[in-house]
Every structure is written in structure tokens, then in C-alpha cells.
Amino acid sequence: xxxxxxxxxxxxxxxxxxxxxxxxxxxxVMVILLFPLGVDPSKAFLEPASGGIVWCAVALSIxxxxxxxxxEDFNDGSLEQWLTSxxxxxxxxxxxxxxxxxxxxxxxxxxxxxxxxMLFFPIEQLMVMISTLxxxxxxxxxxxxxxxxxxxxxxxxxxLMLLLILPLYIPVIIFATGAIRxxxxxxxxxxxxxxxAAISLTALVLSPLMAALSIKASMN
Amino acid sequence: MSVNLQINNFxxxxxxxQLCRDLSFSVSDGExxxxxxxxxxxxxxxxxAILGWIPIEEGLIRLNGEDxxxxxxxxxxxxxxxxxxxxxxxxxxxxENLRMYCPNASEVALNEALQQVNLELFDDTPAAQLSAGxxxxxxxxxxxxxxxxxxxxxxxxxxxxxHGVAAxxxxxQSQLESGGAVVITTHQPLYHLSPKTxxxxx
Amino acid sequence: MKWTWFHRLGxxxxxxxxxxxxxxxxxxxxxxxxxxxxxxxxxxxxxxYQQGNSFRIIYLHVPAAILAQSCYxxxxxxxxxxxxxxxxxxxxxxxxxxxxxxxxALIALVSGAIWGKPTWGTWxxxxxRLTSVLVLFLLYMGVIAxxxxxxxxxxxxxxxxxxSLLGLINLPIIKYSVExxxxxxxxxxxxxxxxxxxxxxxxxxxxxxxxxxxxxxxGIAMWRMQxxxxxxxxxxxxxxxxxxxxGI
Ligand SMILES: Nc1ncnc2c1ncn2[C@@H]1O[C@H](COP(=O)(O)OP(=O)(O)O)[C@@H](O)[C@H]1O
Ligand SMILES: [Mg+2]
Numbered sequence: 001x002x003x004x005x006x007x008x009x010x011x012x013x014x015x016x017x018x019x020x021x022x023x024x025x026x027x028x029v030m031v032i033l034l035f036p037l038g039v040d041p042s043k044a045f046l047e048p049a050s051g052g053i054v055w056c057a058v059a060l061s062i063x064x065x066x067x068x069x070x071x072e073d074f075n076d077g078s079l080e081q082w083l084t085s086x087x088x089x090x091x092x093x094x095x096x097x098x099x100x101x102x103x104x105x106x107x108x109x110x111x112x113x114x115x116x117x118m119l120f121f122p123i124e125q126l127m128v129m130i131s132t133l134x135x136x137x138x139x140x141x142x143x144x145x146x147x148x149x150x151x152x153x154x155x156x157x158x159x160l161m162l163l164l165i166l167p168l169y170i171p172v173i174i175f176a177t178g179a180i181r182x183x184x185x186x187x188x189x190x191x192x193x194x195x196x197a198a199i200s201l202t203a204l205v206l207s208p209l210m211a212a213l214s215i216k217a218s219m220n
Numbered sequence: 221m222s223v224n225l226q227i228n229n230f231x232x233x234x235x236x237x238q239l240c241r242d243l244s245f246s247v248s249d250g251e252x253x254x255x256x257x258x259x260x261x262x263x264x265x266x267x268x269a270i271l272g273w274i275p276i277e278e279g280l281i282r283l284n285g286e287d288x289x290x291x292x293x294x295x296x297x298x299x300x301x302x303x304x305x306x307x308x309x310x311x312x313x314x315x316e317n318l319r320m321y322c323p324n325a326s327e328v329a330l331n332e333a334l335q336q337v338n339l340e341l342f343d344d345t346p347a348a349q350l351s352a353g354x355x356x357x358x359x360x361x362x363x364x365x366x367x368x369x370x371x372x373x374x375x376x377x378x379x380x381x382x383h384g385v386a387a388x389x390x391x392x393q394s395q396l397e398s399g400g401a402v403v404i405t406t407h408q409p410l411y412h413l414s415p416k417t418x419x420x421x422x
Numbered sequence: 423m424k425w426t427w428f429h430r431l432g433x434x435x436x437x438x439x440x441x442x443x444x445x446x447x448x449x450x451x452x453x454x455x456x457x458x459x460x461x462x463x464x465x466x467x468x469x470x471y472q473q474g475n476s477f478r479i480i481y482l483h484v485p486a487a488i489l490a491q492s493c494y495x496x497x498x499x500x501x502x503x504x505x506x507x508x509x510x511x512x513x514x515x516x517x518x519x520x521x522x523x524x525x526x527a528l529i530a531l532v533s534g535a536i537w538g539k540p541t542w543g544t545w546x547x548x549x550x551r552l553t554s555v556l557v558l559f560l561l562y563m564g565v566i567a568x569x570x571x572x573x574x575x576x577x578x579x580x581x582x583x584x585x586s587l588l589g590l591i592n593l594p595i596i597k598y599s600v601e602x603x604x605x606x607x608x609x610x611x612x613x614x615x616x617x618x619x620x621x622x623x624x625x626x627x628x629x630x631x632x633x634x635x636x637x638x639x640x641g642i643a644m645w646r647m648q649x650x651x652x653x654x655x656x657x658x659x660x661x662x663x664x665x666x667x668x669g670i
Pocket of ligand 2: 265
């Protein structure tokens with residue numbers, strides 16, 4: 001096994017399991033749907049709330065996607081092979097999360113214009129929303145990857161993983177929606193974007209290390 | 221090639237239960253070491269401890285004289301480990317699985333290996349459609365495709381038919397003859413091999 | 423610099439004996455200070471010119487909030503120590519302190535709500551401090567939950583260490599983000615503890631309360647750690663001797 005062949009097999013796996021990606025997308029759409037149905041379908045509510053709605057839906061669907069990311073690897077013995085491959089476990093984790101991010105985020109960005117429109121989000125500001133997603137979602141994936149690694153060997157790990165990880169998503173959601181809100185009211189939002197990028201970068205560096213530690217402990 | 225792996229005074233505990241203490245043995249080129257013991261005696265755990273992914277309370281491990289207790293990378297690069305679950309991805313085909321583990325193997329070598337494990341007709345089949353024994357054969361095919369000096373085989377004969385057992389024994393034999401070393405755990409009698417036994421007693 | 427103290431602190435036996443000596447003193451002095459601070463604060467300190475007597479709950483709320491944060495800080499550092507130096511006592515510390523810290527966070531939340539009623543007219547306002555204490559409480563719950571979910575001790579120790587460290591790294595970011603969010607949404611609300619220069623008669627008892635609760639919590643933590651150490655080391659000779667001494 002080397003990094004390239006690992007990356008290739010991860011890619012093939014995700015591409016073949018299209019349904020998982022589609023499910024994450026459907027989940028995203030459904031959470032968004034709940035807001036007009038459950039709260040208020042008027043433009044007066046939806047337009048200012050749209051950034052927050054999109055980001056809550058994104059955070060939840062990413063959690064769903066990340067939650068079971070190592071489950072199969074754990075069950076079929078692949079994790080044991082990662083550990084004994086002599087390759088760097090943090091780097092393997094990094095590659096895996098990166099591929100996951102790509103596969104989930106691209107379709108999500110594709111349906112975003114439509115959904116934003118349905119939420120009366122001003123189309124001129126769509127680029128801001130896309131920027132927050134591109135800069136903020138890596139943090140959500142990388143932080144989630146730690147929770148997933150911690151709970152991979154537990155029987156009812158899913159809820160536990162949500163409990164562990166969701167509080168850590170708060171800053172990302174706050175700054176992302178803050179940026180969108182600032183853009184909507186014509187204020188500068190580059191500061192928030194910079195903070196999002198900084199959080200994602202930190203997560204990108206630290207999380208593979210912590211996830212690797214957790215995987216090793218889970219295999220105990 | 222020559223290889224020498226020394227296990228000195230291993231003390232392994234799991235869930236506060238002692239699996240072994242002051243266990244020492246060595247594995248050198250041309251040697252087959254069989255770890256014996258009842259179910260739950262700690263055979264798999266011992267292999268995992270050697271590979272460094274479960275902690276040891278005390279002990280020292282040397283590879284070719286070098287102390288690798290705190291960093292097993294040298295050992296990891298030079299070994300193949302096959303555990304209870306063979307690490308075969310069910311969504312990938314047999315071919316793709318082998319390509320992942322052995323990216324540098326040639327097409328010819330790949331077909332040759334598949335023939336050896338009787339899977340030449342299945343190379344494009346998704347592993348999900350294979351039986352347990354066939355999956356294990358896919359994992360075993362890696363033994364034909366990479367040259368590593370030490371093999372750690374944890375119950376490799378499970379779910380294999382008579383033909384598979386014979387082929388694997390022959391492969392182990394040739395590994396030993398070419399100067400490699402093999403550590404194996406199995407309850408099955410070995411027909412053509414005469415191992416050195418390490419007994420794990422509670 | 424000599425590292426012997428560090429290694430000795432890592433030895434469960436040495437810690438047990440050390441804690442045996444200091445635990446009682448911490449608890450005793452802590453309780454004395456707490457009583458002193460409370461009586462002074464509740465009965466003798468002057469009433470607040472704006473909030474009247476309701477402000478006196480500060481003597482409970484602020485120490486609890488400080489302790490909740492300090493405990494998590496300690497757990498995060500212990501998590502780091504556990505992961506990097508594999509010190510045996512670090513996971514024991516986390517396990518012992520997590521419920522105490524969670525209790526402190528809960529006290530801070532409840533007292534904050536009680537304080538909020540006369541001040542804002544509602545039990546809950548999305549005040550920056552209250553919100554971050556709520557998140558802190560959830561972080562504690564995460565540590566406790568994963569501790570309880572894992573049976574294997576070695577794994578559980580690693581897992582709580584990772585979670586505590588992860589929480590510690592995130593805590594400042596969360597606090598900062600919540601404060602930023604708060605200024606965004608309610609720029610001009612009345613903050614609970616943001617006072618222009620408290621008079622000495624008000625903050626001195628507060629300081630005493632805080633000091634007392636530090637000592638009290640330290641004593642409780644030592645006690646809980648001792649119990650855990652005994653449990654973990656029950657097979658070692660010094661624990662067996664101890665049990666024989668007690669004639670059990
Ligand atoms: N994943 C695990 N978590 C905790 N304990 C385990 C785990 N796997 C095995 N053990 C314990 O370790 C001991 C040795 O197991 P193992 O090495 O798998 O035995 P063997 O391979 O000899 O059958 C057993 O008593 C078992 O209870
Ligand atoms: Mg076994």
C-alpha cells in the first residue's frame with residue numbers, strides 16, 4: 001500500500017457508493033425544508049435567516065456523512081492494515097477526510113443556488129455564502145473525523161459522536177453566518193472569512209494527529 | 221537477506237488480565253514460529269503488541285540488533301500482517317483490492333498470484349460477492365505479490381479448503397527457503413512444516 | 423532542572439500519600455473560607471445600587487463559573503500530559519474532575535438564571551457568559567459520556583484525554599465567537615458581571631469565596647483521585663498492605 005493507491009481506493013469507494021452522497025444531499029435539502037414549513041415561509045423571516053438555515057443544514061448533513069466514515073474500515077479489517085502499513089496514519093486520515101470533503105461538498109454547492117433562491121437569499125451575495133462554505137466546511141469535516149475515530153469501535157457511537165462534536169461546530173457556524181449577515185447588510189465580511197480559514201487550517205493540521213491517536217486507541 | 225527479530229521479556233496485559241509475562245523468543249531468517257495457546261490466551265494480542273498497536277507493560281524488541289521498542293517503523297516496513305479480518309474492501313473488485321495493497325505489482329504477477337489462490341476467474345468480481353474463504357484468499361494473494369521479510373499470519377487457515385491450505389503451506393515453505401521469517405498462530409496441524417512453538421499459558 | 427518531582431508526581435503511590443496529607447487541609451481551609459466569604463457577602467457587604475440585594479448571588483455564580491473553567495483547563499492540560507508523556511495520573515485526574523467541573527458549570531447556569539429573573543425579568547437571556555457556560559457544560563457532558571461509554575480502561579483513558587484536549591483547544595475559540603456573536607445580536611443589554619469598579623467591600627468577599635472554592639474543589643478532586651488510584655492499583659503490593667492495615 002502507498003499513499004497513491006490508498007487515495008485511489010478511497011476515491012473508488014466513495015464514487016461507487018453514490019447513494020451515501022445522495023443521502024447527505026437529500027438530508028441537507030430536508031433540513032432546509034423544515035424551516036419554511038416549521039417556522040415561517042415569508043420572505044421577511046427567510047431572507048435574513050437564510051444564512052443560518054443553510055449553515056445548520058450543512059453542519060448536520062456533514063455530521064451525518066462523517067459519523068460513519070471509518071465504520072467499514074473498522075469492520076473489514078482495513079484499519080488494522082493502515083496501522084501496520086508503515087505509512088503515516090495521520091496522513092492517511094488527512095487523505096481520507098479530504099476525499100470525503102470533496103465528494104460531499106461539490107454536489108452541495110451545485111444545489112446551493114437553487115435552495116438559496118428558495119430561501120429568498122439575494123443572488124448577488126451567493127459568492128459570499130459559497131466562500132463561507134469553502135472556507136468553513138473543512139473544519140467541520142476534520143473536527144468530525146476525530147469524533148468518528150473515537151467512536152468507531154462503540155456499538156452506539158453515533159449519538160455520542162454528535163454530543164462530542166456538535167458543540168465544537170459552534171464557532172464555525174457563528175462566524176460563517178456572521179459573514180453572510182454582514183454581507184447582506186452591506187458590511188465588510190473579510191474578517192470573518194479570515195477567521196474561518198484560520199479555524200479550518202488549524203483543524204487541518206491538528207485533527208489528523210488526534211484522529212490517528214483515537215483510531216489507534218480504538219483498535220486497542 | 222537475513223532478519224532477526226528478538227522479543228525480550230514481554231509483559232502484556234489486557235483489561236487488567238495478564239496475557240504473558242517475561243516472554244522471550246526470537247525469529248530469524250528461515251524460521252517459522254508458531255504461537256500456540258487456547259482461545260483467548262492472547263495469541264492475536266501478542267502479534268499486535270509486537271507490531272506496536274497495543275501497548276506492552278514491559279519488554280524490549282529488537283530488529284537486527286536495533287532497539288525498536290519505541291518506534292516500530294523499521295519492522296512495519298518489512299512485514300505483512302494478516303489478521304482475523306482480512307482487510308478486503310467489499311465494494312472494490314478483487315483486482316482493485318490487490319492493486320491497493322500492492323500498487324507496484326505487474327499485471328503478470330497479479331494474474332499469477334490469483335492463479336495460485338484459485339481466484340483467476342474472479343478478478344473483476346466485487347469482493348462483496350465472495351465467500352469468507354475466498355476473501356481470505358484475496359488477502360493471501362498479497363503474499364505472492366510483495367517481498368517482505370517477516371510475515372505475521374493470524375490464523376491464516378481459517379475458512380480455507382484443503383487445496384488452499386496446501387498452497388499456503390507451500391508458500392510459507394518457499395518464504396522460509398528464500399530467507400524470510402514467518403510468525404503464525406493456528407490451531408490446525410501443519411502437515412509439511414515444522415515450526416518452533418511459543419506457548420502462551422495462562 | 424531536575425525532573426524527579428514530575429516523575430514522582432506520576433507515581434500513583436507517591437500521589438496517594440501526598441494527597442493523604444494535603445486533602446484534609448485543602449478541604450478544611452476551603453470550607454472555612456467559603457463560609458466566611460458567603461456570610462460576609464450575603465449579610466454584610468453593601469447592596470448594589472442598581473440591582474439591590476439580588477446581586478448577592480454573585481458570590482455563588484462567579485466562583486462556580488470560574489471553577490468550571492479552571493477545571494476544564496486542568497482537564498485539557500491533563501489530556502495533553504496523558505497523550506504526550508503517558509503519565510498514569512493524568513487520566514485519573516480527568517476522570518475525577520469531570521463530574522465536579524460539570525457540577526460547577528450547572529451551579530453557574532442555575533444561579534445565573536436565578537439572577538437573571540430579577541435583573542432581566544426572564545430566567546434566560548442569551549447573554550455571552552451564560553451561553554458559553556452552557557456550551558462548557560455540554561463539553562463536560564461529552565467527556566463524561568465517552569468515559570462511561572467505553573469499558574476498556576486503556577482506551578477510555580486515551581479517549582477522554584483526546585476529548586479534553588480537543589475541548590481545551592476549542593474553548594477560547596468558542597468563548598471568543600460567542601462574545602462576538604453576542605455583541606452582534608444584543609449590543610446594549612445589561613451584562614451580569616460587568617461592573618464599573620466594584621468597591622472593596624464587595625469584591626473582597628468575592629475573592630475569598632473564589633479562593634475557598636478553589637481549595638474545596640482541589641480537596642474533592644484529590645479525594646476522588648485517591649479512590650480511583652486505589653481501584654486501579656488494587657493489585658499492587660502497597661494497596662494490599664493498606665487494605666490489610668485497615669483489617670478489611
Ligand atoms: N478488542 C478487545 N478489547 C478488549 N479485550 C480484548 C479485545 N480482544 C481481545 N481481548 C481480550 O484479550 C484476551 C486475548 O485475546 P486474543 O489475543 O484475541 O486471544 P487469542 O488470539 O489467543 O484467541 C482475551 O481474553 C480477550 O478477553
Ligand atoms: Mg486470535
